[in-house]
Amino acid sequence: MRYKVFGDKLPAVTLQFDAGESIYTQAGGMTWMTDNFTMETNVKGGLMKGLGRMLSGESLFMATYTANASGAELTLASTLPGTIIPLQLDGSVQYIAQKQAFLCATPGVELSTYVNKFKTGLFGGEGFIMQRLSGRGLVFLEIDGTVLEKDLQPGERLKVDTGNLALFESQVQYSAETVKGFANVLFGGEGLFLSVVTGPGKVWLQTINASSFASRLIPYMPKRGD
Numbered sequence: 001m002r003y004k005v006f007g008d009k010l011p012a013v014t015l016q017f018d019a020g021e022s023i024y025t026q027a028g029g030m031t032w033m034t035d036n037f038t039m040e041t042n043v044k045g046g047l048m049k050g051l052g053r054m055l056s057g058e059s060l061f062m063a064t065y066t067a068n069a070s071g072a073e074l075t076l077a078s079t080l081p082g083t084i085i086p087l088q089l090d091g092s093v094q095y096i097a098q099k100q101a102f103l104c105a106t107p108g109v110e111l112s113t114y115v116n117k118f119k120t121g122l123f124g125g126e127g128f129i130m131q132r133l134s135g136r137g138l139v140f141l142e143i144d145g146t147v148l149e150k151d152l153q154p155g156e157r158l159k160v161d162t163g164n165l166a167l168f169e170s171q172v173q174y175s176a177e178t179v180k181g182f183a184n185v186l187f188g189g190e191g192l193f194l195s196v197v198t199g200p201g202k203v204w205l206q207t208i209n210a211s212s213f214a215s216r217l218i219p220y221m222p223k224r225g226d
Helices: 047-055 119-123 181-188 209-218
Strands: 003-006 010-019 022-026 030-031 038-041 062-067 072-077 082-090 096-098 102-105 111-113 129-144 147-152 157-159 165-169 173-178 193-198 199-207
Touching: 010 082, 082 096, 082 147, 102 111, 102 147, 129 165, 129 199, 147 157, 147 165, 147 173, 165 193
Parallel strands: none
Antiparallel strands: 003 010, 010 072, 022 062, 022 102, 030 072, 038 062, 082 129, 096 129, 096 165, 102 129, 111 129, 147 199, 157 193, 165 199, 173 193
């Protein structure tokens, strides 16, 4: 399989298949494709896994596209201004991603739910449910804004504004920390809590916080009666 990520602020990825190769994505995720594919829609992994995916921001149903001939092409686009990143999984490392990050993957990649600890889920900015990626194969994720990859050393800590943590390796410790100082909380503009990641392992940071991005659009949305 070959791929090309294109576009600037609203990227997309075009996948070119050999005969018999396939990918799966959430139902309705395809943007355009050539006519030499077989499509199968089902609750991948069973009902319970499907319900878990719904909690992590994905569809209950997944669509699998299988190429009937070499050279078949399929394109998927991002839903927010951002970046599409590919990850090659070899079975040795699992990844934890923010909700709705999953774009598509080859069949050997398993998408499941990751449940945060109570305090981290309540205050960490990513919620209680995130996405776990495991297995072997190629997966594409959509990250909000520009992405920066950092490789944390053992014991190295990084404090992140809530909502700007996009992805991390499963061995990275993820927690929430209270901002200290009354004036900092009241006037600092960063809120009451920060997300904290501790190495070893890789983390991916995003420049757009989707919740903050959406809140800035609210004043421009038409109101009833306008």
